[in-house]
Amino acid sequence: MHDPWLRGSANRWVPSPQPAGVYQLSVRDFLHENYKAWNIAKVRNLFSKDVAEKILETPLVSSVREDKVVWEEERNGCYSVKSGYKLAMRYIIEDVSRLVLDCWKGEWNVLSIVLNESSDTVGRVAMLIWCIWHNCNDKLWNDNVQMPRQIGRHAFDAWNDWYSVHKLQSNNVSRTTEADLVRWEKPTLDWVKCNVDVAFVSGSGRTSVGLCFRNNSGHFMAGMTQWQQTVISSVEGEA
Known part of the structure; x- marks a missing residue:
């Protein structure tokens, strides 16, 4: 009763709740003792009508004596x-x-x-x-x-x-006006310019530093950012 063995592509599990004794039974407990056929009275007594009909519709092949595990994802039933x-x-x-x-x-x-x-x-x-x-x-x-x-x-x-x-x-x-804006100037030929800036967040105790390297054409070459758990002055940070 712990496996999805009912026929069909959906609702293959025996639904709950069921009588307490059913959970310990296996399929062979619903067959007659002397021959391979469903014990119709027992099945209908233990299960609801729709579940009982699904069970009774399941064919019993007389040539099969023992059950075996089949992997349904492969046509040959073998796991890969x-x-x-x-x-x-x-x-x-x-x-x-x-x-x-x-x-x-x-x-x-x-x-x-x-x-x-x-x-x-x-x-x-x-x-x-x-x-x-x-x-x-x-x-x-x-x-x-x-x-x-x-x-x-x-x-x-x-x-x-x-x-x-x-x-x-x-x-x-x-607070910034047009007069306060500073224009970036390119370095001379074959030189690289490094711009440095630091930032402080009040009350956080952190100092953030940013670096930007550009050539004489103004093209970005490299950059770096980092922060440390200390507060320093702007002069110390840019140094």
Whole structure:
């Protein structure tokens, strides 16, 4: 009763619930003792009408004396690595497709709820959704999973960093005039120019550094960014 042995391509499992004693029985327990035929009275007594009819419709081949395991993914009934791999990939693709569809539905439902909230709340929710989606991809491709508490903390920190940087940029833009703009100048022939900048996020205790190398044609050659858990002056950072 633990295998999908009913006939047909769908509903091949014996549905639950069934009488308690049925779970310990096998197919041969529903046959007559002296000859190979279904015990009709016993089958109809233990199962619902539709299940009983499916069982009774199953033909019993008299030439077969013992059961054997058959692999239905191959015509000859024998298992092969190729067919096993194809079956596994089919289930994986179905699971991923269902996961993607469910995730998008869930995201739209959440966003429709928070649209009337403040922009700060909407931003936090959007960042949390992005972190959850990133965690799903990390599990799929790298088999790496974060705990819900870790995802929530990462979303909180990422949102605060994003908000602080954009708030700082918006304040700087509002105070900048055309006269304050500095135009980049190309280096002389056969020279490379390196531009350096540092940034500080108030209250974070971090200093970020960025480097950009360009040739005398103004073409980008290389770049680098890094941050360290310390606060230094702008002069020290650019040095």
